[in-house]
Amino acid sequence: xxxYGFEVSEEASNSYDSTNRFTLIEDETSSIKLSYTLDLHNxxxxxxxxxxxxPFKKIKKKQTIKxxxxxxxxxxxxxxxxxxxxxxxxLGSKELLKYWFYHTLSPLLLTFENTYFFLHAxxxxxxEKAILFVADSFGGKSTLTDFFIKKGHLMIxxxxxxxxxxxxxxxxxxxxxxxxxxxKVEDLGKELENFASKKREIYxxxxxxxxxxxxxxxxxxxxxxxxxxxxxxxxxxxxSVHQELQFKSIGNIANKVKVYDITIPWKIERQxxxxxxxxxxxxxxDK
Amino acid sequence: MTLDTKITIPDTLFLQTVDDEIILLDTNTQEYxxxxxxxxxxxxxxxxxxxxxxxxxxxxxxxxxxxxxVESDILKFIESLKEKKLILVD
Numbered sequence: 001x002x003x004y005g006f007e008v009s010e011e012a013s014n015s016y017d018s019t020n021r022f023t024l025i026e027d028e029t030s031s032i033k034l035s036y037t038l039d040l041h042n043x044x045x046x047x048x049x050x051x052x053x054x055p056f057k058k059i060k061k062k063q064t065i066k067x068x069x070x071x072x073x074x075x076x077x078x079x080x081x082x083x084x085x086x087x088x089x090x091l092g093s094k095e096l097l098k099y100w101f102y103h104t105l106s107p108l109l110l111t112f113e114n115t116y117f118f119l120h121a122x123x124x125x126x127x128e129k130a131i132l133f134v135a136d137s138f139g140g141k142s143t144l145t146d147f148f149i150k151k152g153h154l155m156i157x158x159x160x161x162x163x164x165x166x167x168x169x170x171x172x173x174x175x176x177x178x179x180x181x182x183x184k185v186e187d188l189g190k191e192l193e194n195f196a197s198k199k200r201e202i203y204x205x206x207x208x209x210x211x212x213x214x215x216x217x218x219x220x221x222x223x224x225x226x227x228x229x230x231x232x233x234x235x236x237x238x239x240s241v242h243q244e245l246q247f248k249s250i251g252n253i254a255n256k257v258k259v260y261d262i263t264i265p266w267k268i269e270r271q272x273x274x275x276x277x278x279x280x281x282x283x284x285x286d287k
Numbered sequence: 288m289t290l291d292t293k294i295t296i297p298d299t300l301f302l303q304t305v306d307d308e309i310i311l312l313d314t315n316t317q318e319y320x321x322x323x324x325x326x327x328x329x330x331x332x333x334x335x336x337x338x339x340x341x342x343x344x345x346x347x348x349x350x351x352x353x354x355x356x357v358e359s360d361i362l363k364f365i366e367s368l369k370e371k372k373l374i375l376v377d
Contacts, residue, residue, distance in 0.1 A: 224308035225321035232319070244301050247312045251303030 001191075004106055004116065004162045005173040005199065006082070020082075024101065027076070027085035034066055038239070042104070044185045046070060050108075056241045059112045067105050072096050075105055079112055099186050102176070107160055111237045116162030116173065117249040118236035121205070123156030123172055124148040125196055126282050129203035130156060130172040134234035140208050140264050146181040147271050154196040155179060158189070160236045163253065169201045170256045204285070205230070205259045206278065213267040217277045222259040230259055288362055288369075290339040293377035300373055302334075313373060320371065329364050339365065 001008055007021040034051040042048050047070040050056065054063045061080040068074045071091045077084045084105070086097060110116045122133040122145030135141040145158045157175035164171055174196040180189030207222060207230045222230055231250045238246075260281075264274055301312045309322040309330055322330055332342045339361055346357050368374045 224306045225310055225319075228303070228305050228310050228319070228321075243312075243314045247301045247303060251305055251310065254303075254305040 001177065002174070003102055003177070004110055004175050006106075008102075022101075022106065023083045024097075025083060025085050026087070028087055029085075034064060038241075040239070046072065046186075048104070056239070059241055065112065067100075067108065069096075069100050073100055075101065077109060084109070095188075096186060099188050102178070102188060103159075107162070107237060110162060112241070114242070114245065116164050117246070117253070119161050119163055119205075119231070119234050119253075120159070120236040121161050121234055122158050123161045123175075123196075124153040125156065125200070126153060126203075126279065127286075128200070129282065130196075130200040131203055131278070131282065132156075132161060132172065132205045133208055134205060134230060135208035136210070136233070139210055140266075142181060143268075144208065144264070144271070144274065146179070147275055149179060149192070149194065151275065152194070154194050155192055156196045163202065165252060165256075168256070170253050171199050172202045173199050202253075202257045204282065205234075205257055207234075207259060207261045208264045209261050211263040211265055213265055213270075215263055215265045217265065217270075217274055218263045219260050219277065219281055222261050227254050227259045230261075288366060288376065290343050290358060290361065292339060292365070294333065294337065294339060294365065295375040295377075296334065296337070297373075297375055302330075311373060313371070315372075318371075320373065325360055326364050329361055 003022070008024070009021055010024045034053045036052045036055055038050040038056050040048045040050060049068050051066040051068065052063055054060065059079055063079045064076065065079060066074060066076045071089050073086055073088050073092045073096060075084050075086045084101070088097060107118050111118055119132065119134065122141045124131055124145060133141045133144050142158055145155065149155050156172055158179050158181070159176060161175045162173040164173070177191055177195040178189035179192045180187060228250060231254055235246065235250060262274070262278070299314045301314065303310045303312075309327045310319055311322065312319045328346065329342060332345050333339075336342055336345070343357055343361055346352070347354060365374065365376070369376050
């Protein structure tokens with residue numbers, strides 16, 4: 001399967017390695033403790049943390065990092081390599097291994113390597129263009145992404161999207177092939193058939209602004225600090241590592257991608273209207 | 288504070304320009320700030336010159352404004368940066 005643009009495989013030995021493939025290798029020695037610890041927040045009711053042999057402030061190539069989900073699984077990898085060693089703990093299972101690797105560790109690993117800058121966003125394709133949705137918590141991002149999927153649009157991700165710059169353009173990577181239009185802890189979601197397959201320039205980011213049930217659907221351009229704030233809030237991995245780089249990445253996206261606020265009437269029956277407003281807006285922008 | 292006060296920009300402060308607005312990030316507090324038009328002009332020169340009297344002179348050379356007004360604008364701006372701990376003042 002493809003995850004954030006990389007193949008994933010599970011190998012019994014560590015003989016295989018490739019920069020285009022994550023290889024998961026079971027290894028009992030993965031439980032050795034390292035000197036530096038960074039506790040992480042999560043909403044999956046688990047204690048999670050990172051450990052490293054060097055400080056976290058500036059992640060360097062060849063730095064050893066562990067990602068620990070207490071009592072479930074411990075992963076170890078060396079920055080710059082795609083081989084990831086793991087050991088399952090007393091509450092661990094293959095399903096939980098997959099969840100934590102796919103959902104949380106891979107984006108962390110790719111962020112630490114500076115491969116991508118991750119946005120906490122839903123994303124779909126409209127007329128072969130990458131359109132992203134960002135919102136506050138419970139702001140309707142997943143619901144709107146789900147509505148577009150049901151209308152037959154390809155999904156880029158319903159939660160987090162890897163982005164990078166290429167030839168002065170900000171590109172989104174088909175990131176996460178699972179779709180979860182519900183809330184359940186440690187659940188990958190359903191693997192989706194109409195998952196996008198191409199990396200595309202981000203055409204527009206919509207910032208969903210929750211509004212009254214009867215409110216008008218308005219689309220307005222965000223500029224300057226307001227645009228910056230939207231993207232800062234939508235930063236998926238907001239750790240005290242790579243701070244300068246992260247700040248630059250947000251500024252870079254802000255300067256290269258158009259961001260629009262769209263008011264979303266908080267009424268499920270009006271989703272079709274929101275959908276049509278976005279489609280019309282994209283078509284009008286094309287002209 | 289006067290135009291001869293020595294100013295240092297800490298290396299924990301990062302800057303980005305978005306749509307012509309200067310945005311500062313204080314990595315000590317994780318707070319970020321946008322500068323207004325006057326602030327942006329002062330900051331851009333300050334970054335190069337690191338000297339308030341030079342900033343004052345350059346602005347006077349660039350714009351037709353009252354000398355006292357420029358001085359007051361610069362000192363007010365520097366005072367607000369100092370309050371937010373975005374610069375170090377000797």
